[in-house]
Amino acid sequence: MFSPGGEKILTASADSTAKLWELNNQPAISLDQYESVNYSLKISPDGQRILTISDSTAEVWDPDGKLQFEIKGHTKTINSAVFSPDGQYILTASLDNTAKLWDLRGNLLLDLRGHDNWVFKASFSPDSRKILTASRDETAKLWDLEGNLLTEYKGHKDAVYSAVFSPGGDKILTASWDHTAKLWDLKGNLLTVFSHKNYVTSAVFSSDGSKVLTSSWDKTAKLWNLEGRLLTHIKGHNELLKGAIFSPQNNRILTISKDKTAKLWALNGNLVSVLKVPSVQIMEAIFSPDGKQIITFLGDGTAKIWLTPEAIIEWLKTATIPQLTKEEKREYGIDF
Secondary structure: OEOOOOOEEEEEOOOOOEEEEEOOOOEEEEEOOOOOEEEEEEEOOOOOOEEEEEOOEEEEEOOOOOEEEEEOOOOOOEEEEEEOOOOOOEEEEEOOOEEEEEOOOOOEEEEEEOOOOOEEEEEEOOOOOEEEEEEOOOOEEEEEOOOOEEEEEOOOOOOEEEEEEOOOOOEEEEEEOOOEEEEEEOOOOEEEEEEOOOOEEEEEEOOOOOEEEEEEOOOOEEEEEOOOOEEEEEOOOOOOEEEEEEOOOOOEEEEEEOOOEEEEEEOOOOEEEEEEOOOOOEEEEEEOOOOOEEEEEEOOOOEEEEEOHHHHHHHHHHOOOOOOOHHHHHHHOOOO
């Protein structure tokens, strides 16, 4: 992932390391103390802390790679760990059926128990005052920071893989293995259903909150308005989709597939570019904060940075293009 300012990149690998890189490809720090660091990495909103996961433990590091503290308390694997938008809290979700809220010293503040199966994801509201959990028990739950259950979202017929707040914090979007994503109000009233033909792997809002983007094992992504009208059906992958995201400017869509490609699309479904590294799976892909770069995290433990077509054109306008010598022109058969 990119740092908040976009000048550094944080990567995690199956070789049990996490590394923070400058954009000149030189590693700034290496976090390699743990035996099993997974692909979940987060940087705090102020850029001063790095959050990693190692099985049932999470770790917080400073920008120089020094371990600040460990987060211990889960009894099974942690699926996700995030900072609150205000940077004051850490939230973890685990296969032990709980989500837990921590302060920035690793002290447990809340132990959210109420799900009957794995908790896949846990997220904060935009104002950092509410918590949303998504579980294999087919529900999502809304909590306050005192641990009170505010709303239970029931209606899915299979695991709820993710649940997110709208940018305005007044709506909830859930994605489920029952082939649907669902839009709810904060009181648990169902507003809209978005359907696919297989598991829904991701469902996200555009940054202005006006659109919803879903991806599925049915090899497609779909762009919707909030009333459930299908705006664009994105087809072109040969295998299931792992996820789909908007660019920061909401003018492009990026899909990630098991077919070893990530693809960049216009909002009307026209293919803009294909990102592919031969014979290597793309595990995740994200935009830089300015939307001009895409970073892909690969199954071989590497990451690659790509320029978007618009960024390439912008670069060409100012790039210094060396002139060929007479010998080089002769070598390449250029007669001018």
